[in-house]
Amino acid sequence: MEIQFIGAAQTVTGSMHLLNVNGKKLLLDCGLYQGKRKEAFEINRNFPFDPSGIDALILSHAHIDHAGNIPNLIKNGFSGNIYTTPATVDLCSIMLKDSAYLQERDVKFVNKKRSKQKKNLFEPLYTIEEAEASMHNFIAIDYDKQFEVVNGVSAIFRDAGHILGSAGVVIEIRENGKFTRLGFSGDIGRPEMPIIRDPNLLQDLDILIMESTYGNRLHPVSGEVEEEVAKIVNEIIHSGGKIIIPAFAVGRTQLLVYVLHKLFNQNRIPPFPIFVDSPLAVQATEVYRHHPECYDRETERVFIDNFQDPFGFNRLTYITDVEKSKELNDFEGPCMIISASGMAEGGRILHHLANNIENPNNLILFTGYAAQETLARKIMDGAEEVNILGSSYRIRAKIKKIDYFSAHADQKGLLDYLELSPPSKLKNIFLVHGEEDQALPLREKIIRTSYHSVKFPKKGDVFEV
Numbered sequence: 001m002e003i004q005f006i007g008a009a010q011t012v013t014g015s016m017h018l019l020n021v022n023g024k025k026l027l028l029d030c031g032l033y034q035g036k037r038k039e040a041f042e043i044n045r046n047f048p049f050d051p052s053g054i055d056a057l058i059l060s061h062a063h064i065d066h067a068g069n070i071p072n073l074i075k076n077g078f079s080g081n082i083y084t085t086p087a088t089v090d091l092c093s094i095m096l097k098d099s100a101y102l103q104e105r106d107v108k109f110v111n112k113k114r115s116k117q118k119k120n121l122f123e124p125l126y127t128i129e130e131a132e133a134s135m136h137n138f139i140a141i142d143y144d145k146q147f148e149v150v151n152g153v154s155a156i157f158r159d160a161g162h163i164l165g166s167a168g169v170v171i172e173i174r175e176n177g178k179f180t181r182l183g184f185s186g187d188i189g190r191p192e193m194p195i196i197r198d199p200n201l202l203q204d205l206d207i208l209i210m211e212s213t214y215g216n217r218l219h220p221v222s223g224e225v226e227e228e229v230a231k232i233v234n235e236i237i238h239s240g241g242k243i244i245i246p247a248f249a250v251g252r253t254q255l256l257v258y259v260l261h262k263l264f265n266q267n268r269i270p271p272f273p274i275f276v277d278s279p280l281a282v283q284a285t286e287v288y289r290h291h292p293e294c295y296d297r298e299t300e301r302v303f304i305d306n307f308q309d310p311f312g313f314n315r316l317t318y319i320t321d322v323e324k325s326k327e328l329n330d331f332e333g334p335c336m337i338i339s340a341s342g343m344a345e346g347g348r349i350l351h352h353l354a355n356n357i358e359n360p361n362n363l364i365l366f367t368g369y370a371a372q373e374t375l376a377r378k379i380m381d382g383a384e385e386v387n388i389l390g391s392s393y394r395i396r397a398k399i400k401k402i403d404y405f406s407a408h409a410d411q412k413g414l415l416d417y418l419e420l421s422p423p424s425k426l427k428n429i430f431l432v433h434g435e436e437d438q439a440l441p442l443r444e445k446i447i448r449t450s451y452h453s454v455k456f457p458k459k460g461d462v463f464e465v
Contacts (some may be wrong), residue, residue: 001175001182001465003209006048007458008065008433009032009344012213013371015066015433017184018049022175024150026051027057028209032068034345035373044069048460052077056149057137059084060186060427061166062091062250068099071126071134080138082282083149085157086140087165087289087291091250092284093135098249100124100131102346125239143167143200161189162407163201163251164287164294168202178463182207187418187433188409190219194258195288195310199409203420204243206427208464210348212416212456213369213408215442225404229259230268232365232400237272237334241361244397246349246376248342249281250365251407254288254311256338261313262302271315273335279320282342285311329355342368344375354388367405372435380418411442414450423450428465431456 001021007014007029014033019026033043051073059067059082070082070092074237084092103124111121126134141147146156152174165334166189171182183202188211191198193215200209219229236243247253253276263269276282288311292304319325325348328337339349353375356362360460370376378386385394411419418426429451431439436456443454455465 001173001180002462003430003465004462005430005432005459007033007459009457009459009461010439011435012369012433013065014043015060016069017209017432019171021173022150022152023326024055024151024153025053026153027054027073028169029060029066029186030057030069030073031066032064034065034371035345041125045075047073048330050077051463052079054078054080056080057082057094058149058155058169058171058184059088060169061160061163062088062095062185063163063187063248064095064214066186067092069094069125070150071096071100071131074134074137075126075130078183081139082137082156083139083141083147085143085165085167087287087294088167089135089140090287090290091165091284092138094280094287095250096131096134097128098280100128104128106346114449142143146376158200158202159197159294159464160186161191161193161197163189164196164291168200170202170205180206183209183421185210185417187211187213187407188413189407190409193407194255195296195299196294199413199417201417201420204425206425207430208418208421208426208428209406210414211429212414212431212442214403214406215409215414215434215438217403217410217438218412219406219410220404225402226259226263226268227267228402230263232363233263233269233272233336236363237270239361240334241359242334242356242361243336243363243365244349244352244356244364245343245366245367246344246353247281247338247340249278249340250284252342252405253278253281253338253340254285255365255405255407256283256367257311257316260297260316261310261403264313264315273331273333274316275319275339276338277319277325277328277352278318278338278340281338282318282320285318316342325351342376343370344379348401348438350375350389354391354393356397357386357388357393358396360396360398364397364399366399366401368403369406369408411445414442415445418446418449421454427453428463429454430463
């Protein structure tokens with residue numbers, strides 16, 4: 001068997017790994033790379049393999065950096081099945097269409113300038129119609145149900161506890177008389193997080209491809225974070241400022257709303273307006289509502305058993321209409337605006353940042369990791385000035401980051417993920433979806449626990465296992 005690492009290799013974006021086994025080619029994830037616009041477009045457009053030669057795709061979850069290039073894969077010749085969980089199918093049906101819409105809109109904007117300059121016009125990676133058509137390739141498989149991928153290869157999804165429908169995958173391979181259990185972690189969630197269940201650890205593995213996003217960090221505990229959020233909200237609201245939160249439309253937004261709802265119910269924050277300004281977040285929240293089978297016991301106890309909607313309360317307004325979104329620019333008084341995208345690389349959040357980032361009374365609150373070269377990362381890293389929508393802005397607003405809302409396991413969670421596969425059996429570990437400052441310290445920790453073959457592959461690396 002041969003493994004080639006194509007995306008999310010020494011970076012946290014563009015997840016994509018290729019397995020060659022029994023003369024068949026299987027793709028694990030097919031995500032969009034996010035970063036510098038021109039570089040990202042070229043990486044996403046050009047696959048380092050022939051898509052028509054891929055026999056099947058196994059998808060860990062719906063986040064765009066894991067699923068976002070699927071329509072382009074199909075556009076370029078892939079015709080096989082895409083295996084994933086039912087909730088991931090439902091999320092992809094809205095997220096891929098939204099991704100196509102953003103691409104078409106951005107290309108239209110750029111082409112106006114290029115047309116005037118008499119330059120060649122760009123095309124989007126894929127259109128809305130191509131995104132919708134790609135859903136015909138999806139096959140929904142429930143958690144804990146074994147299925148055949150190709151001859152000699154079967155797989156089973158385990159709940160990864162990352163976002164709704166996320167999965168770790170155990171792939172069982174029979175090749176040349178040898179039986180191998182390969183694990184692909186996808187993105188690993190965190191235990192005791194609200195809404196969805198804790199990660200179901202993969203076990204008895206011979207090979208593991210594991211994410212390492214927070215391989216050198218420890219997250220704060222739940223109670224401390226609720227107190228910190230309450231403190232932040234009270235301080236900014238009492239000073240008359242606005243709280244602007246760039247948040248991923250799927251997972252992060254629902255978690256934020258859940259925690260705010262809980263704080264309101266406990267009278268720990270005052271009544272003030274909260275706006276979720278993202279059509280995708282609104283649609284994704286509806287998908288969450290339609291999959292209560294994924295909820296954990298706390299969500300059922302705190303909300304469902306009391307006939308309350310975890311994602312809706314009387315101070316919360318969901319916005320889809322463009323004009324209603326624009327009206328927020330003139331909103332007077334304190335409020336909170338949660339808007340996509342989490343890395344601030346597109347969407348309505350750019351307008352809210354432009355409108356609020358120069359006011360020292362306001363707070364820009366980040367709730368998770370951002371890839372290098374993204375706008376969110378530049379602001380988090382202390383830039384004094386940034387470019388937003390073609391204009392330069394001085395950063396005068398307060399900037400804060402809370403890692404708790406990240407849906408990724410921290411270093412302890414990643415080390416715990418190995419505990420059901422002893423070193424005597426697990427002979428090869430490949431760390432992906434992490435940058436050097438996170439993955440390399442994790443690698444050293446893993447080696448100290450007696451796992452000897454721990455690799456941090458770069459883009460294009462191929463391994464025989």
